[in-house]
Amino acid sequence: MTETKPKASGGDKKAASGKKKGKLASSVYTISGEKITRKNRSCPKCGPSIFMGVHANRVMCGKCRYVEFIKK
Ligand SMILES: [Zn+2]
Secondary structure (H helix, E strand, C coil), X not given: CCCXXXXXXXXXXXXXXXXXXXXXXXXXEEEECCEEEECCCEECCCEEEEEEEECCCEEEECCCCCEEECCC
16 A cells, blocks of 8 residues: 655645635524525535525525425
């Protein structure tokens, strides 16, 4: 097993991923721009980090266009 692991020679932080400062996702409401995503609904295709836009009766992923209808 020969694994070349480059030693970190500098201040390159990868852990920080453009998170906005403020409250954590403690509430079930996520406001991103002009859209409000409820219940942290994320795209089942893109992964939990991709949230879906809430429309009148459906939610849609802005990345892969996956649509899920909301039943009432
Ligand atoms: Zn998606």
